[in-house]
Amino acid sequence: MRCLVRERNKTRIGVTALATLAVVASGTAVVTAPEAAASFPRGEWNETAYRGQVEVIPAKDDRSDRRVLRGKVFVDRDRDSVSDPGERGLRGVMVSNGRDVVTTDARGYYELPAYDNMTVFVTQPAGYQVPVDEYNIAQFYYHHLPQGSPELRYGGIAPTGPLPEAVNFPLVESRATHTKDQNCVIAGDLQTYDKTEVEYARKGAINDLAQRHDYTGCGVLFVGDIVGDDLSLYPDVKDLTKSLNGPVRFLPGNHDLDYDARTPEHSFDTFRAQLAPAYYSYDVGRVHVVALNTVRYPCTPDVDNPDGKRPGCDDPENKPTYNGRLDERQLEWLRKDLAKVPRNKLVVIASHIGLVNxxxxxxxxxxxxxxxxxxxxxxxxxxxxxxxxxxxxxxxxTGDLAKGWSDLFGLKGLPFPHITAGAISGDWYSGQMTEDGYPIAVGRDGGRPGVVTLEIEGNRFRERYTVTGQSDRFQTQLGLNTPTYRDWYEARQEWNANPEGPAPELGDPHVVSRDDLAGTTWLTTNFWMGSTGSRVKVSIDGGPARWATRTQQMRGEDQNVGPEWSDPHAVAQQLVHGGSVADRSMHLWRFALPEDLAVGTHRAEVTAIDSYGRRFTDALTFEVVEQR
Structure with missing residues (x-):
């Protein structure tokens, strides 16, 4: 967190002084906006971005009995992060202490109950932008933890001292956040375990995002597992986000935990100190984004396992672990936050652990x-x-249903769409290296690493998935699921578990024998954003196009698992080069090849049509032989 701490008399700090000011607020050394901007690469975003910090006015005494926090939300006309005389306050802006939610009065002032270990934050209103720091990370909050975190390996939050006299939130007007057309990038599981993997991310998805200039208003939201347990890598992650072209926000995941925290109240203290509040909200256009913390650690038997379904939570002292849950304070905040949001806005509920998946x-x-x-x-x-x-x-x-959701939660269908955004790390940076210097990391569903973009018009949206290193037209992956492949799948899994003798070889995956055709061979299409309402059709050798069948209908059935439901293109890599095995997927279609295909070379042309009618084409050439 970056905060500008000022003396109570509000003396104007000149630009020269600001450029050299370095103070400590909530344990963070502050480098102010002018100095940060001087070394930042030039570009469209960097020429217009509002760089600054929250204004914190220290208490005039050390009284510890003050229980009300006051402050102001103001338009920072001269962009110096200082509430100067004549700079107007903004009315009707939401401010929260993580439990209560208030709106500013006609002059931009607010009052909130104060308590220890709270984060006070402003909800960015559409048409305005909160400051960003030199790493493009949004600055809109202040932590109050007078004595600081308990002793934690990665530091947590340094003592903040007495409640400030005021915490003021600067904003500037922004056309980018005002427009009803927004692109919101949702980035899953960066999850770097070491500096080598940081560089994989830099060369892959981060480089892709650095080339894009279409998310300046909504920015990029990293939905948890920013690192892989080693919280000392947060500065390296910040170095990655310096190259992005819009505001950057984070929410916490289960690999962002202070694992040595004894209670859930402090389990994300280092994340909070380095990156963001554990939960918050912000507005762009006609969209209200809610960033939730859905990881409770350590989970406990009384709160998390009263029904006996989460036995891992029964021994937090000796075997601490996490559970997907919102604490009661966060639920109370969410209730109050949503109560102040107009009902004609689109609400984006973002979290690390999904509501369901x-x-x-x-x-x-x-x-x-x-x-x-x-x-x-x-x-x-x-x-x-x-x-x-x-x-x-x-x-x-909307309406999709999996058996587990019904069994666990009594759901009868989703009330609105849910998107799991994949992972920048893919299958934990596994598999073969690409020519660009990062692993291909094919996922457990056969998916490729990448990011989701919500393309928003007003309060409507369309989603698209961008595979790392590829254009937006790359939306499908084709393969052949033959009896020969299925036999190899079983044999290779057994060999991987007990590698004695030569490893079973699949051979050319695009060669199909007569026996393969007689035993059912499917052409498979892994359609990254394929969903209910999507369709896939296949034409063989220029013949009439016929519809493929989705392997998972999402109508309440259990998961279809195993070689016949797998993505053969993905599995052929995974069983040889390591990683998860794509033995199930909700976005796989298959088409049975005719048994009477002639010996020789054939070409399958595939058209995938998403739920919005967008069409994507792909093709696969394969050979039919009498026998292998």
Whole structure:
């Protein structure tokens, strides 16, 4: 967090002084905007970005009995992060202490109850932009933890001292956040475990985003697992975000934890000190984004396992672990936050652990306990949920249903769309290296690493998935699921578990024998953002196009798992080069090849049509032989 600490008399600090000022607020050394901007690369975003920090006015005494925090939300006309005389306050702006939500009065002032270990933050209103620091990270909050965090390996939050006299939130007017057309980038699971993987991310998805200039208003939201347990890598992640072209925000994941925290109240203190509040909201255009913390650590038997479905939570002293859950304070905040949001806005519910997902549909730990309560709060609203965590790509539409959701939560269908955004790390940076210097990292669903963009018009949206290193037209992956492949799948899995003798070889995956055709061979299409309402059609050798069948209908059935439901293109890499095995997917279509195909070379042309009618074409050439 970056905060500008000023003396109570509000003496104007000149630009020269600002350029050299370095103070400590909430344990963070502050480098002010002019100095930061001087060394920042030039570009369209960098020429217009509002660089600054929250204004914190220290208390005039050390009284510890003050229980009200006051402050102002103001338009920072001269962009110096200082509330100067004549700079107008903004009325009707939401400010919160993480439990209560108030709106500013006609002059921009607010009052909030204060308590220890709170984060006070402003909800950025559409048409305005909060400051960003030299790393493009949004600055809109202040932590109050007088004695600081308990002793933690990665530091946590340094003592903040007495409650400030005031915490003021500067904003500037912004056309980029005012327009009804927005591109909101949702980036899942960067999850770097070391500096080598930081460089993989830089060469891959981060480089892709650095080339884009279409998300200046909404920015990039990283939905958790920013690092892989080593919180000392946060500065390296910040160095990555310096190259992006819009505001950057983060929410916490289960690999961003202070694992040595003894209670949930301090389990994300280092994340909070380095990157963002544990939860918050912001507006752009006609969109209200809610960033939630859905990871409770350490989970406990009384709160997390009263029904006995989460036995891993029963021994937090000796075997601490996490659970997908919102704490009661956050639920109270969410209720009050949404109560102040106009009902004609699109609400984006972002979290690390998804409210529900397909990959872990039978697991209570990897979904959110209070999913029904969240649905009730959003009843009648236009909404979409976005998440990470499962390292899979999932585009789940209104009405979709998995057996696990029904069994665990009593759901009868999704009330609005849910999107699992895949992972920048893919399958944890596994597999073969690409020519560009990062692993291909094919995921557990056969998906490729990348990011989701919500293309928003007013309060409506369309989603698109961009595979790392590829254009937006690259939306499908084709393969051949033959009896020969299925036999190899089983044999290779056994050999991988007990590698004795030569490894079974698949051979050319694009060669099909007569026996393969007689035993059913499917042409498979992995359609990254394929969903209910999407269609896939296949034409062989220029003949009539026929419809393929989706392998998972999402109508309440259990997961279809195994070689016949797998993505053969992905599995052929994974069983040889390591990583998860794509033995199930909700976005796979298959088309049975005719048994009477002539010996020789054939070409399959595939057209994938998404739920909005957008068409994507692909082709696969294969050979039919009498026998292998």
């Amino acid at each position: 397909y990959a872990d549909e039978g697991s209570p730990v990897h979904q959110v306990d209070q999913v029904r309560e969240v649905y009730d709060l959003l009843k009648g609203r236009k909404a979409v949920a976005v998440s990470g965590h499962s390292h899979s790509i999932e585009n789940m539409k």
